[in-house]
Every structure is written in C-alpha cells, then in structure tokens.
Amino acid sequence: MSDILTKLAGATIGGIASGMPLFVIGSGLTLIFGVMRVLNFAHGALFMMGVYLCYTLSSGKGLGFGGFILVIIAATAVLGVLGGVIDIGVLRKIGQSGDSELRSMFAMYAVFLILSGSVAYIWGNQPLSVATPRFLSGYFSILSGIVVTRQDLFYLVSGVLVAGGLFWLLRRTTFGRRVRAVAADHEMAVALGIRASRIRLEVFVLGAALAGFAGALSANLVSVDSSLATDYVLQAFAVVIAGGLGSVEGALVAALTLGILESIVAIYIPQFSPYVLYAFIAVTALLTPRGVLRRGTIA
C-alpha cells in the first residue's frame, strides 16, 4: 500500500477514535436538550469534573486494566449523582413555564461558573495530569503498516459500547419509549400517565453520567485544568448542532465526522487545526440547521 494511503488511513482511524469521546459528551447534551429543552452550558463543566475525579481516584499512578475500569465506573456514578442534584435543586425549581428555556439556560450557565470556579479551591490553580493506564500504552500495526494505538482501540470499543447501549436503551426498552414520548410531546406524555418529571430527572442523570464517563475516558490525554469546561462545552455544542438538536444518531455521525476532519487537518495543514471546530459548526449550522441526518428539532 502506498505511503499516502497508509497515512490517510491512520489519520482516519485516529479521527474515528478521537471522535468517540466527543460522541459520548454530545449524546448526553443532545438527550438533555431533546427531552428537557435545556441548553446545558454546564455540560463541559460536568466533563471537567469527570476528568478531575479520575485524577483524584488514580492518585498519580498508571493504573492497571481493572483499576482503570473501576475509576471510570466511579466517575460516571458520581457525575450521575451530581446530575440528579442539579436537576432537583435547579432545573425542577424553574419548571416548565413558557419562559423556562432561557431561564434554565442561564441557570446552567451559573452551574458551569460554579463548577469551574470551585476547581481552584479543591484542586488548586496549577494544571495537573493523569498518568496513562499501563495497558493503554503501546500500539500495533495492521494491514502492512497502519499504526493503531491501544488508546485508539480502547476509544473505539468504548464508543461502540456506549452507542450500542444508548440505541438499545432508547429503542428497545420501556424507559426509552417513555423518553421518546416526553421528547415528542411533553403534555401528551403527561396526559398518558407518564411521570415526566421522573423521566426528566433520569435523562439528566444519564446525560451527566455520560459527560463524566467521557471525562474519565479522556483524562490521560488532556491537561487537567478548569479551561476544560470552556473548551469541551464548545466541542459538545459542535457535535449537537451538527447532528441536529435532540438526535443521538446525528450526534454519532457528527462526532465521527468532526474527529476525522480534525485528525486529517492536524496532519496536513496543522496551522488551521484550531479553526476546524468553528468552521464545522458554522458550515453545518448554515447548511443543515436540522442536523446532518435532518432529524433534529430546530429550536
């Protein structure tokens, strides 16, 4: 196989892998928007809390496989609980009146400020780093020289697991049917006897847990400081806008596209790589405001 093709294939695989954490963040955000009509500005901050939790739990050592899985489960669970607290303490108080969209958006902006501001008190101002788990270092090559790192393979597997799990949950379970009913028509769902406030709580817990999961997944590749909250909320918005507000399938397609684009641009025209994210949002929002699969609810 020629050199160029090998390089391109490597970049594509790396891009798909790096798109998986984006999908995990974006799927939570798009679920929350689809069901609750809340533009969750705190989503990047929830991701950041996942990263910091991973830092605290792994305590500077490169973990083994079992330890790392335990840390990921713990971060996911803690963020889920935090999501429950936010829903009951903030969003439920705002309720569902006609002006709730804007009020809840600003309430979540306040939560974003609170979470990213509290980091300095808990973990200090200095950027930290999380050691790479031992089983994730190293790489292997497939098909005559395409290099795949173990990290990429880990992302691919966990992304596929999350995507499969979400589709199963939303399409094949009673819970999923209720969630889709509330997303489609809140009042009709209530009239049919669905406890919408319970569904909203469960969806917010799920979304926050997914953000924490994504944070724990990405912890060893990012510089751990409070700017994670501002950076990753934009990434998550990009995925959600491009995929269509409220569409999980769209978020998957958008996240993988964004991952591949960023990876290819980083190899061939590195000076443009900071702009890729914004160009991607602008182009997709102007051309397909309902998302790449045209399934979003335009809001």
Added chain:
Amino acid sequence: MRLSLGLRGARWPRGRMTTGLDAIGICLLIGIAVSALATGPTIAEWVVCAGYVLFAVSTNIVVGKSGILTFGQAAYFGSGAYAVALLSGRHFPTELLFVFVFVIGCVMAAVYGLIVPTRSRFLTAVLTLVFAQFLYLLLFDIPALGAENGLTVGVQEPFFGISLESENNLWWFSVIVAGLSLFVLRRMDRSSAGLTWAAVRDDEIRAAALGLSSRWARFAALVYAGGFSAVAGAIVVEGQLVAAPELLYWTQSGAVLIMILLGGIRNFWGPAVGAVAYTWLTYEFTLHFSSGDPDLFIGLILLVVVLLRPQGLLGALPRLPVIGHRRGAALPAQAEAVDAEPAWPVSEQEAPQ
C-alpha cells in the same frame, strides 16, 4: 420597499427633544460623585466600569429588547478595544477615534447580521459565538496584534485641547463618551425603533401584519448594539491600558449576559446596575481572595438571581420618570403598554401554562 419598512426599526429616534436627558443627568451625577470621591488607580477601575455599563446596556437592546440571544457580542467589544490600541500613539484625533470605532462595530455587525439567521434562537446564539471565537483565534495568528500578549495603549491625543494624561480628565472623557452613547440608546429605547423591536420580539406575526419587517428590525438592533459595544470596548481599554485576546473570548460574551440578568433584562437601567455590580464584585473578590476564582462567587449569585428573582435586581423597582414626557402624551402611553410584559421572552413553541 422591504428596506424602507425595516427602517421603521432603524430610523433616528424622534419624539421630544428632552427624551433621554435622564441618561445625561445620571451620567453627570455619577461623574461628579466619582471624581469627588475616588482617587488615583481606583479612577481607572471606574473608567473600566463605565465601559462595561455601556457594553451591557447596548447588548440588552439585542437580548432584552429584541429577543435575540447573542453569545458573540465580545467580537465587537474586543474589536473596538483593539482599534483604539492600534491607533493610539499615531496622532489620530481623539474626537474622531470614537466615531471611527462606532462605525467599525456597526460595519462588522452589519456584515454578520446579513449572514446569520436570527429566527432560531439557539442557532443564533451558537453562530454568534462561533464568529467571536473565529476572531479570537485569528488574534493569535497576527503578530501585528501582539498575539497572546495583546497590545498596550498609549496616551491619546488631546480631546478638544484637553490633555487626557491625568486620570481625572480621562474619567470625564469616558463619562462624556458613555453618556452620549447612553443618551442615544435611551432615545432608541423610548422611540418607534424600540417599540418596533419589542413588537417583533413579542409577536412576529402580528408585527408583520402591521407592516414591520422582523428581519430588518432585528438587523438594525444588531448593528446599533455592535457599534455601541465597540465604543464600550474602547472605553474599557482606555481604563485598563491593554487590549488582550481575552476581551474577545466567549466567556466575555457570557459575562455581559450575566450583567444583564443580574440587573434585569426588561429594564433599560437594569443592565447598567448589573454591570456595576459585576465589576465591583469581581474587583473586590480578586482584591481579597487573590488565589481563588471569582467565577464560583459570580455563579452562585447568578444562580440565586435566576431562581429567586428572575426579573433581576432592578426589575421590581418603580420606573424612573422619563424627563420631558407629560402624562397622557402619545409616546409614553404606548411605551407603558409594552412594559406590561413578562419578565422573560415567552418562547414560540410552548404556551405559558
């Protein structure tokens, strides 16, 4: 034809000569109070504060008055700051400098207003954010603009023969610029332009039936807000003496929304109060807790306001009397009808329960 209809939301505010004099009066009183009480470096803080007041009030004609959710107002704000920083020390007459900055802001907002669809609230928010972030990133790639260090600001040319080197003179200069801008904004708020914006925000279909073009009314609001936000950035940079890329970062656009919400989205003076409260809180905070992050504190206050007092700090106070308007005059009667509106824009999708 469409353009002329749209200009109903854009034309120079008519009405009584005295409309908006309350803005001038308030600015004069605060100007005298600060120059009498504050000294030395604190005056520079007040200059910055005056800039943020103008930033918040001008942004609110987009957010509160016209109901467009913009998350990219920092683009115009920062561009005004950088324009002043670039032109300082080049013998550009100060009298023209702020007019020039206003025009830059208007042109940028006009170009952008033609591209961005303003019908969908969340798309507008995200696209304005993207635009501001693009400019923010561009700053790092242009060495002439100082990259991540930004540009320092030299002393301006004398303003009508008065040197701006002393802090007191600089303060009065910024009071004059901010006061004139607030005067124009206040006249807009109380005029046919302001009524048009409110009409388009509250019920687009009815406004269209009255012959108002929502597209051009929103466009006009965006352009004016862009121009005055650029002037606000120019004032701020005169006070803090350095134009840094952070002025264009998206959290700056978030900060101005916080100011608006703190003070009250439905009150002309609300954002001004919010801006003073915000700058004072962050100033005190960094003074006393130098190691911490003021965001935690600001976020807690914002959360309390959103949950317990959604109309903002000023929302429930009696309105200031509008100087020069007799009771029963045509304009205030219309204006009061507009004031009897919910504290927040009601969304198009869900009817209030």
